[in-house]
Amino acid sequence: MKCTIIGATGYAAIELIRMIELHPYLEIVSLISDSMTDQDINLLYSFMNENNYSRLAKFSVEHIEEVETDILFLATPSGISMNYVKQLGNWKGTVIDLSGDLRLEKTLYEKWYGHEGIDRLIQRKATYGLTEWKRDQIKQSRLIANPGCYATAILLGLLPLLAEEMIDPAQIIVHASSGLSGAGKTLTEQTHHVRSNENVRLYKMNRHQHIPEIESIAEDITGQKIMISLATYLVPLNRGIMATMTLQPLVEKTEAAWRAWFSEKYENEPFIRIGQAEPEIKSAAGSNYCDLSVYVDPRTGRLTVVSVIDNMQKGAAGQAIQNANVVCGYPETSGLTQQPFFI
Amino acid sequence: MKCTIIGATGYAAIELIRMIELHPYLEIVSLISDSMTDQDINLLYSFMNENNYSRLAKFSVEHIEEVETDILFLATPSGISMNYVKQLGNWKGTVIDLSGDLRLEKTLYEKWYGHEGIDRLIQRKATYGLTEWKRDQIKQSRLIANPGCYATAILLGLLPLLAEEMIDPAQIIVHASSGLSGAGKTLTEQTHHVRSNENVRLYKMNRHQHIPEIESIAEDITGQKIMISLATYLVPLNRGIMATMTLQPLVEKTEAAWRAWFSEKYENEPFIRIGQAEPEIKSAAGSNYCDLSVYVDPRTGRLTVVSVIDNMQKGAAGQAIQNANVVCGYPETSGLTQQPFFI
Amino acid sequence: MKCTIIGATGYAAIELIRMIELHPYLEIVSLISDSMTDQDINLLYSFMNENNYSRLAKFSVEHIEEVETDILFLATPSGISMNYVKQLGNWKGTVIDLSGDLRLEKTLYEKWYGHEGIDRLIQRKATYGLTEWKRDQIKQSRLIANPGCYATAILLGLLPLLAEEMIDPAQIIVHASSGLSGAGKTLTEQTHHVRSNENVRLYKMNRHQHIPEIESIAEDITGQKIMISLATYLVPLNRGIMATMTLQPLVEKTEAAWRAWFSEKYENEPFIRIGQAEPEIKSAAGSNYCDLSVYVDPRTGRLTVVSVIDNMQKGAAGQAIQNANVVCGYPETSGLTQQPFFI
Amino acid sequence: MKCTIIGATGYAAIELIRMIELHPYLEIVSLISDSMTDQDINLLYSFMNENNYSRLAKFSVEHIEEVETDILFLATPSGISMNYVKQLGNWKGTVIDLSGDLRLEKTLYEKWYGHEGIDRLIQRKATYGLTEWKRDQIKQSRLIANPGCYATAILLGLLPLLAEEMIDPAQIIVHASSGLSGAGKTLTEQTHHVRSNENVRLYKMNRHQHIPEIESIAEDITGQKIMISLATYLVPLNRGIMATMTLQPLVEKTEAAWRAWFSEKYENEPFIRIGQAEPEIKSAAGSNYCDLSVYVDPRTGRLTVVSVIDNMQKGAAGQAIQNANVVCGYPETSGLTQQPFFI
Known part of the structure; x- marks a missing residue:
C-alpha cells in the first residue's frame, strides 16, 4: 500500500520512514511538511538517503490523491492534526493520526489540552488504535486515533485486570519514566543536553493529558470507571518507557499465578511478552514489544504491574504500522519483526 | 579533628576524601584498605593527588590510635563494617558507619540482609544519623549509623507528616530512582555502560533493604507503624535520587498550604529546601541539600511528596560529615556549603 | 543458508542474531557457547525470544554438521577463534571470523597481540573481508577474516587515496573515537558506568592492534608502505566510531573536488556515502553505512577525511553479513537495508 | 573583594557563582542580566538559593559603582562583552572578560568572528589571562582577556615545547573533544538531548575561532610562528575537554624523559599535573587542574601531548577566579582547591 506522512520532519515521522522502508508491503509515496515544503529531508537529517520522496511536499487533498495515497499518517502535534483531518473531508483513504486530537471526547479534550477540540461527529468516527484491544474495530475503520505512548504502556497492563474486575479501580497509582524523544523535537530548556543529562525531572504531575485518555479508554473497553494518579518523569535516554x-x-494469587494469568490473557498476542526477570527499558527499546512484569508484595498485598515499551515504536510509529497492517489485512507483524537494539 | 576512612577505595570514601579536603576543621590522617594495603590511592584514581595519606594503610586499633584518629568513617559495605566495629571494642573515638550494619535491629537485619547481624548490645548503642531528626542524640553518640540513601530521601519527606498524623500510615507508595553510583563500585552486568546506558531498570522490587530501615525509623521517631511499598530504579546517570x-x-489542604506547612516544619534546617518548580535531580546533585516538592491532586485527593538528594552527599558522605560536625560541635554546614553542580 | 554462531553471548553475536533474524535468506540453526552450554540465551538477555536455537550448544564439528551449518560465524575473541579454526580442519562450510586471529601475518600478530598466532598456512588461506576492496576474493573464499572496527573505518577512507598515490604515506595521523560496545562485554573498571559516563578516555596510544592491520592491508591492496599514528578514545555512548x-x-584539489573524487571512487558501493554536512556518529549508527566527509584547510594545505561507521554493524556483524551475502551470491544489501536509528 | 557578574544566566556565570560562594575572599554583590532584569535567578535555576543578589540587576556604570564592585566578570558572549567594556570607559575596577572579544587583534578578530571587533586601543590594553604564562602582566592589569577553553588546554601543552624550540612549529595537529556545556546555553538542534546523546559531532573543522587565538598567543609568548590544524568535537557529556x-x-627523548621535562617546566604550578596513566576527562572535570600526558611513538618518532581540563573551570570560570586571585594578591589557589568530581 502507498503511504504518505504529514509532519515529516518530527520524530514520529522519522521513525515511520525508517520502518516503512523495511516493510515488505508498505511504501512511502510522499513526505509532507507545510513548514519546510520543497526542502530535502536528507539535508536536515544527515542519515537519510536521497530518493524520490525526499523533497518535502505541501499538503493538499489533490496532492494526496495524485500520489495515490492509501494510508495517510498524521505525524503532526495535537492541535495541528485536526486541521488536516478537517480538510480531508471525504477523502477515501485511511487516516492514522499519531496525535491526541482524535482520542478524547471534545469536552474532555478541551479541559486537558487547553485548546479547542475537533468536531464531535468527526471524533466519534475515530477508532482508538490500541491494536490488541480494538483489532476488529480497527479493521473496519478509516480514521484511527493512534494511542499515546504512556497510555499504550499503561492500558496494556491495566485492561486485562479491569476487564475481569481483578483490581480496585479507585486504587491505581502509576509512575512512568520516558526517554527524551517523548518530549518531542521542539527545543526547550528541558531538552538541552546540559540540563537533561545527569538529571531526572518530574513533569506535568497530575496534569498529563494521557490521564483522561487512559481513564476514558479503560471505561470504554471494560465498563469500569477508574481514576488514576500519574507521575511522569523525563529520564536521560533517547527511547523507551517504563510504567509501574x-x-x-x-x-x-501468587506472583507466579498472576504471571500465568497474564500469559493466558495475551496468549496469542505477538507483541506482548510476560517477563521473568527484572524489567528494563532495554528489553523493548528498538522493537514493537510490550514487556509486562508482575510482582506481588506478600507484606502489603499489593500487586505491581510493570509495562515496558519503546515510545517511538509500540508507543507511536510501530503501533501505527501495526494498525496499518490490520487495516490492510497484512500479517500483523509485517515490518515489525526487528528485535530490541540492546546495544 | 583528625579523620580516618576505612574502605578507602569505594565511592563513599572517594566522596568523603573530596569533601574533607575542602572542610575547614576536619583533616584526613589515614586511609585504610585491607584489600589494597600499601598501594597508592592516586594510582588507582587518576584524579587524586599524591599526599601524606595516599598510601593505603592496614587496619588495626593501634594504627587508628597511632595516627590520632578522632573520627573514624566506615565506608565499607554491609556485612564488613560490623567486623571493624567489633574489633574497635572500647576505642575512644567516634565511629560513623556508612553501611547498613548498625541501622536495624538484629532479627530484622538478618531477615532483609540475609546474613548474620551484629550483636544486639552493640547495635543498640548506635544512633541513627538522620541529622535533622536525631541531632541531640547524635551530639551524645560515639557510634553513628549513617542512614541509607533511599531512607534519607524518603524519611525526610515522610517524618513530618507521620509525626503529626497527617497521612494514612498504611497508604504509602514510594517510587525512587537512583543514579549508578548507588549500585556501588562492584563490577556487574548491570553496571556495564552498554547495559546501563539508555536503560532504566527496576530492581529489588518489594525486597530493598531500605524498606525495614524506613519503617523502623519512622516508628522509632513518630510512634507510627507504617508499611510501605517501594519500587527502586537504576537510571542512567551518576549521582542523585528522586523519591516520589x-x-x-x-x-x-491546598498545595500551597502543604508547601507552607513543610516550610514551617523545616524552617531552621539549612539543608532542606521546599521547592516551587518541577523537581529535578539536578537541583540537589553535587550538594548536601534535600529538596522537597509537594503536589495535591484535586481529582483523587492524594498528596504527593517528592524528595531529591545527592545519594553520595546527603545520602552518604555529606550526611556523614554533617554528623561529624554535630559530634564535634562545629557549625553544621561546615564544609558542606558547595552548591549543586548543575552543569 | 544455515548459520551457526560461536561465542553466542558476546556483543558481536547478539548483533548477528538481531540481524540474521531480519535477513531474508539466512537463518540461525545453532548458537554455541562453550562457557554457557545448555543455558538459555533468552534468560541471559531479557529482550530475546525463546525459540528453537535459544538453548546454547557445545562446539564440535559433529554438531556443526548435524545442524547442517553452511556459514559459521566466529564471534569469539582474539586468541580463542583460532582454536575453533584449527579444530574445524577440513570442514566444508564457510567460516567468517570476527576476531583478529586471521587478519595478520603470524610474526606481526604475535608482536601486537602478545600471544601465539595461528599457523601461517591457515592464516594465509584467509581472505580479509573488507567487502568493498576484496569482493572477488571473498566470493571464492571459505575462510574470511572479518576486519576490525577501527580498521574498517580508517581503511575505507585511506585506500582510494593510497591506491592512486594522492597522499604522503608517511604523514597519516588518525584520531578515532569509539562507543563502549567496542570495549566488549568483559567487566572492567573502564566500562563501569560511573567511570565511563561523563568521561572520554584515550587508550592504547600507539599500541592499538588495529595499527598493523591497517598498515599491512593498505600495503597488500595498494602496494604502498604506510606508517600511521593512531589515537583511540572511548566516548560515553554505546555504538559508533568516528575516525578522523x-x-x-x-x-x-578543492574540498568540492575531493568530495566528487570520493563519490566517483565509491560510485557503485551501496554502503558508502559521501556526506555534505558536519559528520556525526548518528548518521551511521544502527546501519551498515560508512559515511565519509572531506575537508581541505586552505591555510595548512592539509586534507582531512572523516569516516563514520557503526562499530557493531559495518565494523563487525553488518560487514560479516555483507560478506556472507557475497559468499552466497545474494544481493549484497540483503538484510542490511535498515536505516540509522537517529533517535 | 566584591564581585559583579554580567551575563548572569549563562553557564560561565552559573559556575562563577557556584565557585565564588565557596571562595574565602571574594563575594558577589550583584548579578546583572540585561535580558532578564528584575527576575530572580533562583526561579530560573531550581538549585540556586534565594539571597541578597539573586534579583537580576540592569547594567549601568552607576550600578557597578553603587554596589562597590572591585572585580567585574563579563560572562557575556563574544560580540556582547565589547559593548560593556566600551561603556565602562575609565571605571576604576578590574574587568575579567570571559568572551573572545579582547583576545585577538582587531583584523584577526574580524576575520574569524565575522563581525566588527573592539577598538584597537582598548584591545591592546587587555592582558591575555593564561595565568601560568602571564602571571606578572595579569598582576598589573585591569583588563583581562580570559582565555578560551580549547586555547587554554592546547596552549598549556604547546607553550613549553615552543618556548624551547622542541617541536616543529609547522607540524602541529590537534584533535580536541568538548562536553556540551562548551556549546553554551543557546538552544540548537545540536544541543537537543536526542541529537547530542549517543553521538559525536565534528564541528567548525579548520574554522574554530580558537585557532587564531592559539597561534597569536603562541607567537606572542614564544616568538614562534605556528600554524595548527584543529578538529573540534562535541561529545555527549556535560563538562571537560581533552585535547590531543x-x-x-x-x-x-624517551617518554619518561619528556614527562620529567614537563614536570620540571611546570614544577611550581599548583594546577598543572603531569599524569602517568591513560588520560581521561574525569581526572580534571570539576576542578581547576590541567592534566598533561605525554607519549612517544618509537615507530613514527612522533610526540603526543594530551591536555585535559574542565572547560567550565580552568577553561572558563576557574581560570577567571585564578586571575582574580592574582590581581588581588590572594594565594592563587584560593577558592580553587576542590578536587575533580570523579563520580
Whole structure:
C-alpha cells in the first residue's frame, strides 16, 4: 500500500520512514511538511538517503490523491492534526493520526489540552488504535486515533485486570519514566543536553493529558470507571518507557499465578511478552514489544504491574504500522519483526 | 579533628576524601584498605593527588590510635563494617558507619540482609544519623549509623507528616530512582555502560533493604507503624535520587498550604529546601541539600511528596560529615556549603 | 543458508542474531557457547525470544554438521577463534571470523597481540573481508577474516587515496573515537558506568592492534608502505566510531573536488556515502553505512577525511553479513537495508 | 573583594557563582542580566538559593559603582562583552572578560568572528589571562582577556615545547573533544538531548575561532610562528575537554624523559599535573587542574601531548577566579582547591 506522512520532519515521522522502508508491503509515496515544503529531508537529517520522496511536499487533498495515497499518517502535534483531518473531508483513504486530537471526547479534550477540540461527529468516527484491544474495530475503520505512548504502556497492563474486575479501580497509582524523544523535537530548556543529562525531572504531575485518555479508554473497553494518579518523569535516554502500576488486587494469587494469568490473557498476542526477570527499558527499546512484569508484595498485598515499551515504536510509529497492517489485512507483524537494539 | 576512612577505595570514601579536603576543621590522617594495603590511592584514581595519606594503610586499633584518629568513617559495605566495629571494642573515638550494619535491629537485619547481624548490645548503642531528626542524640553518640540513601530521601519527606498524623500510615507508595553510583563500585552486568546506558531498570522490587530501615525509623521517631511499598530504579546517570511518595492525607489542604506547612516544619534546617518548580535531580546533585516538592491532586485527593538528594552527599558522605560536625560541635554546614553542580 | 554462531553471548553475536533474524535468506540453526552450554540465551538477555536455537550448544564439528551449518560465524575473541579454526580442519562450510586471529601475518600478530598466532598456512588461506576492496576474493573464499572496527573505518577512507598515490604515506595521523560496545562485554573498571559516563578516555596510544592491520592491508591492496599514528578514545555512548584522518595531499584539489573524487571512487558501493554536512556518529549508527566527509584547510594545505561507521554493524556483524551475502551470491544489501536509528 | 557578574544566566556565570560562594575572599554583590532584569535567578535555576543578589540587576556604570564592585566578570558572549567594556570607559575596577572579544587583534578578530571587533586601543590594553604564562602582566592589569577553553588546554601543552624550540612549529595537529556545556546555553538542534546523546559531532573543522587565538598567543609568548590544524568535537557529556596534540619533536627523548621535562617546566604550578596513566576527562572535570600526558611513538618518532581540563573551570570560570586571585594578591589557589568530581 502507498503511504504518505504529514509532519515529516518530527520524530514520529522519522521513525515511520525508517520502518516503512523495511516493510515488505508498505511504501512511502510522499513526505509532507507545510513548514519546510520543497526542502530535502536528507539535508536536515544527515542519515537519510536521497530518493524520490525526499523533497518535502505541501499538503493538499489533490496532492494526496495524485500520489495515490492509501494510508495517510498524521505525524503532526495535537492541535495541528485536526486541521488536516478537517480538510480531508471525504477523502477515501485511511487516516492514522499519531496525535491526541482524535482520542478524547471534545469536552474532555478541551479541559486537558487547553485548546479547542475537533468536531464531535468527526471524533466519534475515530477508532482508538490500541491494536490488541480494538483489532476488529480497527479493521473496519478509516480514521484511527493512534494511542499515546504512556497510555499504550499503561492500558496494556491495566485492561486485562479491569476487564475481569481483578483490581480496585479507585486504587491505581502509576509512575512512568520516558526517554527524551517523548518530549518531542521542539527545543526547550528541558531538552538541552546540559540540563537533561545527569538529571531526572518530574513533569506535568497530575496534569498529563494521557490521564483522561487512559481513564476514558479503560471505561470504554471494560465498563469500569477508574481514576488514576500519574507521575511522569523525563529520564536521560533517547527511547523507551517504563510504567509501574501499583494496584490493589481483589483476588489473591501468587506472583507466579498472576504471571500465568497474564500469559493466558495475551496468549496469542505477538507483541506482548510476560517477563521473568527484572524489567528494563532495554528489553523493548528498538522493537514493537510490550514487556509486562508482575510482582506481588506478600507484606502489603499489593500487586505491581510493570509495562515496558519503546515510545517511538509500540508507543507511536510501530503501533501505527501495526494498525496499518490490520487495516490492510497484512500479517500483523509485517515490518515489525526487528528485535530490541540492546546495544 | 583528625579523620580516618576505612574502605578507602569505594565511592563513599572517594566522596568523603573530596569533601574533607575542602572542610575547614576536619583533616584526613589515614586511609585504610585491607584489600589494597600499601598501594597508592592516586594510582588507582587518576584524579587524586599524591599526599601524606595516599598510601593505603592496614587496619588495626593501634594504627587508628597511632595516627590520632578522632573520627573514624566506615565506608565499607554491609556485612564488613560490623567486623571493624567489633574489633574497635572500647576505642575512644567516634565511629560513623556508612553501611547498613548498625541501622536495624538484629532479627530484622538478618531477615532483609540475609546474613548474620551484629550483636544486639552493640547495635543498640548506635544512633541513627538522620541529622535533622536525631541531632541531640547524635551530639551524645560515639557510634553513628549513617542512614541509607533511599531512607534519607524518603524519611525526610515522610517524618513530618507521620509525626503529626497527617497521612494514612498504611497508604504509602514510594517510587525512587537512583543514579549508578548507588549500585556501588562492584563490577556487574548491570553496571556495564552498554547495559546501563539508555536503560532504566527496576530492581529489588518489594525486597530493598531500605524498606525495614524506613519503617523502623519512622516508628522509632513518630510512634507510627507504617508499611510501605517501594519500587527502586537504576537510571542512567551518576549521582542523585528522586523519591516520589504517593500518600493519602488525613487533613485537607491546598498545595500551597502543604508547601507552607513543610516550610514551617523545616524552617531552621539549612539543608532542606521546599521547592516551587518541577523537581529535578539536578537541583540537589553535587550538594548536601534535600529538596522537597509537594503536589495535591484535586481529582483523587492524594498528596504527593517528592524528595531529591545527592545519594553520595546527603545520602552518604555529606550526611556523614554533617554528623561529624554535630559530634564535634562545629557549625553544621561546615564544609558542606558547595552548591549543586548543575552543569 | 544455515548459520551457526560461536561465542553466542558476546556483543558481536547478539548483533548477528538481531540481524540474521531480519535477513531474508539466512537463518540461525545453532548458537554455541562453550562457557554457557545448555543455558538459555533468552534468560541471559531479557529482550530475546525463546525459540528453537535459544538453548546454547557445545562446539564440535559433529554438531556443526548435524545442524547442517553452511556459514559459521566466529564471534569469539582474539586468541580463542583460532582454536575453533584449527579444530574445524577440513570442514566444508564457510567460516567468517570476527576476531583478529586471521587478519595478520603470524610474526606481526604475535608482536601486537602478545600471544601465539595461528599457523601461517591457515592464516594465509584467509581472505580479509573488507567487502568493498576484496569482493572477488571473498566470493571464492571459505575462510574470511572479518576486519576490525577501527580498521574498517580508517581503511575505507585511506585506500582510494593510497591506491592512486594522492597522499604522503608517511604523514597519516588518525584520531578515532569509539562507543563502549567496542570495549566488549568483559567487566572492567573502564566500562563501569560511573567511570565511563561523563568521561572520554584515550587508550592504547600507539599500541592499538588495529595499527598493523591497517598498515599491512593498505600495503597488500595498494602496494604502498604506510606508517600511521593512531589515537583511540572511548566516548560515553554505546555504538559508533568516528575516525578522523589528517593527511598531506600530493595533489591540489578543492574540498568540492575531493568530495566528487570520493563519490566517483565509491560510485557503485551501496554502503558508502559521501556526506555534505558536519559528520556525526548518528548518521551511521544502527546501519551498515560508512559515511565519509572531506575537508581541505586552505591555510595548512592539509586534507582531512572523516569516516563514520557503526562499530557493531559495518565494523563487525553488518560487514560479516555483507560478506556472507557475497559468499552466497545474494544481493549484497540483503538484510542490511535498515536505516540509522537517529533517535 | 566584591564581585559583579554580567551575563548572569549563562553557564560561565552559573559556575562563577557556584565557585565564588565557596571562595574565602571574594563575594558577589550583584548579578546583572540585561535580558532578564528584575527576575530572580533562583526561579530560573531550581538549585540556586534565594539571597541578597539573586534579583537580576540592569547594567549601568552607576550600578557597578553603587554596589562597590572591585572585580567585574563579563560572562557575556563574544560580540556582547565589547559593548560593556566600551561603556565602562575609565571605571576604576578590574574587568575579567570571559568572551573572545579582547583576545585577538582587531583584523584577526574580524576575520574569524565575522563581525566588527573592539577598538584597537582598548584591545591592546587587555592582558591575555593564561595565568601560568602571564602571571606578572595579569598582576598589573585591569583588563583581562580570559582565555578560551580549547586555547587554554592546547596552549598549556604547546607553550613549553615552543618556548624551547622542541617541536616543529609547522607540524602541529590537534584533535580536541568538548562536553556540551562548551556549546553554551543557546538552544540548537545540536544541543537537543536526542541529537547530542549517543553521538559525536565534528564541528567548525579548520574554522574554530580558537585557532587564531592559539597561534597569536603562541607567537606572542614564544616568538614562534605556528600554524595548527584543529578538529573540534562535541561529545555527549556535560563538562571537560581533552585535547590531543600530535607533534614532530626536534630533539629525541624517551617518554619518561619528556614527562620529567614537563614536570620540571611546570614544577611550581599548583594546577598543572603531569599524569602517568591513560588520560581521561574525569581526572580534571570539576576542578581547576590541567592534566598533561605525554607519549612517544618509537615507530613514527612522533610526540603526543594530551591536555585535559574542565572547560567550565580552568577553561572558563576557574581560570577567571585564578586571575582574580592574582590581581588581588590572594594565594592563587584560593577558592580553587576542590578536587575533580570523579563520580
